[in-house]
Amino acid sequence: MSARFALLDCNNFYASCERVFDPALIGQPVVILSNNDGCVIARSEESKKLGIAMGAPAFRHRELFRRHKVRVLSSNFALYGDMSARVMNVIAPLVPAMEIYSIDEAFLCIGPDQGEGFARFLRRTVRQWTGIPVSIGIGPTKTLAKIANRVAKKQPQHNGFFEISAAAQEILSGLDCADIWGIGRRTAEKLALAGIRSARDLQQADIVWVRRKLGVVGERIVRELNGFSCLALEEIPPSKQSIATARSFGHRIESLDELEEALATYTARVAEKLRAAKLFATHLQVFVETNTFNSNQPQHHAAAQTNLPAPCNTTPRLIAPALELLRRIYRPGHFYKKTGVIVGGLVRETSVQSDLFAAPEDPSRRALAAVVDRLNRKLGDRAIRYGSMGVTQGWSMRQERRSKKFTTRWSELIVAKA
Numbered sequence: 001m002s003a004r005f006a007l008l009d010c011n012n013f014y015a016s017c018e019r020v021f022d023p024a025l026i027g028q029p030v031v032i033l034s035n036n037d038g039c040v041i042a043r044s045e046e047s048k049k050l051g052i053a054m055g056a057p058a059f060r061h062r063e064l065f066r067r068h069k070v071r072v073l074s075s076n077f078a079l080y081g082d083m084s085a086r087v088m089n090v091i092a093p094l095v096p097a098m099e100i101y102s103i104d105e106a107f108l109c110i111g112p113d114q115g116e117g118f119a120r121f122l123r124r125t126v127r128q129w130t131g132i133p134v135s136i137g138i139g140p141t142k143t144l145a146k147i148a149n150r151v152a153k154k155q156p157q158h159n160g161f162f163e164i165s166a167a168a169q170e171i172l173s174g175l176d177c178a179d180i181w182g183i184g185r186r187t188a189e190k191l192a193l194a195g196i197r198s199a200r201d202l203q204q205a206d207i208v209w210v211r212r213k214l215g216v217v218g219e220r221i222v223r224e225l226n227g228f229s230c231l232a233l234e235e236i237p238p239s240k241q242s243i244a245t246a247r248s249f250g251h252r253i254e255s256l257d258e259l260e261e262a263l264a265t266y267t268a269r270v271a272e273k274l275r276a277a278k279l280f281a282t283h284l285q286v287f288v289e290t291n292t293f294n295s296n297q298p299q300h301h302a303a304a305q306t307n308l309p310a311p312c313n314t315t316p317r318l319i320a321p322a323l324e325l326l327r328r329i330y331r332p333g334h335f336y337k338k339t340g341v342i343v344g345g346l347v348r349e350t351s352v353q354s355d356l357f358a359a360p361e362d363p364s365r366r367a368l369a370a371v372v373d374r375l376n377r378k379l380g381d382r383a384i385r386y387g388s389m390g391v392t393q394g395w396s397m398r399q400e401r402r403s404k405k406f407t408t409r410w411s412e413l414i415v416a417k418a
Contacts, residue, residue, distance in 0.1 A: 003096075004138055005145040005229075006108040006119065008126075010087060011133045011153065011160075013104035014042035017083045018073055020131035021406045021414065029070040033058050036248040037074055037401065074402035082407045083130065090129045094122060099233040107142055109233055119161045138163040142231045143224035146181040147171065147199065166227030172200035182221050187214065199225060240277060245269045246340025252291070253336045259288065260323055261390035267322045267341045268389060271315040272373060274343065280311035282345035284318065286325040291337040300336075302329040311347055314365045315372075318343070319388055 010016060015030040029046035033039065040056045050068055052061060058072065065072055084103045092098055097109040110118065119136040126134050137148025138161075148164035151171060155162070164171060178188035180199050190213070196202050202210075203225040211219040220230040245266040253259055263286065274281055287303035304325040312318065322341050372384050404412035 003109050003111055004114075004140055005142050005233075006095075006110050006122075006136055006138045007101075007142070007145040007149040008091060008106050008108060008122065008134050008136050009149050009153065010084075010104035011135055012042065012044050013084075013132070014075070014080055015044040015047075016132050017080050018076070018403055020083070021079075021403065025071055029068055030073065031058075031065075031070055032073050032075050033401070034075060036250065038248065041075065072401055076403050076405065078405045078408045079403065083132065086130050086407075087126055087132055087134070090126050091122065094125070097233050107145065107233055110138070115163060116161055119163075123160055133160070135160040137161075140166065140227045141224040141229045143181055143221060144227070147175060150175075150179070166203070166225065169200060172203055172225070173198050175199040177202055180221065180225075182217065187218075190214075240279065240346055242342055242344040242346065243270055243273050243277075243279075243281075244340060244342040245273075246287075246338060246342075248338045249336070254332075254334065256327070256330050256332075258390075259326060259330060259336060259339055260388065263322055263326050263339050263341060264319050264386065264388040265390070266339070267319045268315045268386060270341055270343055271313055271318050271369070272376075274313035274346075275369060275373060278349045279346045280313050280349060281318070281343035282308055282311050282347065283343065284308055284321055284325070285342040285344070286322050286329070287340055287342075288326070288329060288336050289338040290334050297335055298333065300331050300334045302331075304329045307345075313349075314369045315386060316365070319386065323388065 014032045015025070018030060018032070019025045025044075027046070028044070029050055029052075030044040031040045031047050031052060032042035034041045037058060039058060040052060040054060040061075043052055043054070047070060050064065050070070052064070052070070058065075064070070080103065087104075088098070088100055088106060091106060091108065095108045095110060099107040101107055115138065119138060122136060123134055126132060135149055135152040137145050137150065137152050139145035139148045144164050144166065148162045151164070152158050152160055152162040175198060176188065177183050177191050177197060177199065178185055180202065183191075183202075191197070191202065194213075196205055202222060205222060207219060207222055210222050214221075223230050247262070247266065249262065253262070270281075283305065285303060285305035287301075289301050290297065290299050292299070292301075306321055306325060308317075308321065318341075326339070375384050404414075406412060406414055
């Protein structure tokens with residue numbers, strides 16, 4: 001028997017991270033809100049049972065939250081990102097190969113003799129070292145492992161583990177095509193018109209017909225459902241195509257000065273991400289948006305872009321053109337709700353070609369940026385900032401219910417008292 005795939009998925013990840021540091025949340029309905037405390041982006045199992053939907057506007061559910069004593073928390077992405085890294089670091093030494101698929105999921109390559117016992121060992125180890133509960137599904141292909149994980153999570157009798165084979169007719173017959181990894185809603189509707197409604201139907205579909213209708217991606221899914229592995233682990237993540245930072249404001253902004261502060265702050269964050277990934281940007285885009293949901297105010301949604309004179313990743317060389325683009329699209333008399341910056345045309349630091357007509361990135365500026373990044377990591381987010389980013393930043397997002405950054409900020413560590 002050849003190697004198999006396992007999908008490890010953290011259960012209700014954001015809520016589980018909060019529960020690690022606040023055990024009083026265990027067993028209670030919990031929801032996590034998006035940036036600016038707008039919409040529900042994560043729910044505990046208890047909240048799901050109350051019928052709270054993903055993306056639900058928080059203001060429309062205040063009475064439901066109050067009536068059922070739902071614990072409502074602002075998103076704490078610094079905590080979630082760090083806890084994700086801890087989970088992945090626990091898993092990595094225990095398996096031959098691993099692909100980090102998302103913040104709370106990882107595909108694992110496991111040996112033919114690593115079955116239920118090994119999966120339950122992984123679950124215990126991750127829970128012991130991080131406090132995060134996980135579910136594990138095993139299958140001969142990544143697609144079947146994904147289905148097995150779904151069963152492990154949604155059917156309590158399996159206690160967080162399930163192994164599947166291509167011969168699992170009952171399970172595949174009970175799974176809608178729309179719930180298959182890689183099959184979207186529109187594709188599922190197209191398949192339904194042809195009488196293919198379940199994973200079992202798709203598994204038995206004519207491969208030539210599938211390739212003609214769904215292309216090579218659809219053919220691979222069918223072959224994976226039949227137990228033939230077509231999708232290998234991506235141990236090296238694919239190169240990023242772009243990096244973006246955008247946020248809604250804590251209040252509406254009309255003045256250009258406040259917009260510039262916000263955009264400079266977001267651009268500095270993009271520059272940090274570029275340096276962390278050892279990438280240079282060659283293209284930059286800026287956008288602004290008013291509140292689409294407020295029909296009583298004039299609407300203005302605009303974007304502008306430019307090619308950078310030379311590849312760069314230092315903050316000043318990105319802030320200057322970003323602010324220039326912002327001034328080009330800003331319109332007085334509008335109340336803006338959001339702005340953001342996107343950099344593209346990314347190239348690796350080692351692959352940058354010199355340009356005869358453009359000054360290359362100054363090594364001293366890059367060294368200064370590295371020092372600033374280290375100090376900000378040590379002293380806290382934006383302890384050192386550029387003047388254009390402002391000081392008070394009254395436009396910052398509302399995060400009135402955010403828990404502490406327990407693992408990434410010294411001043412917010414849990415204090416043990418005798």
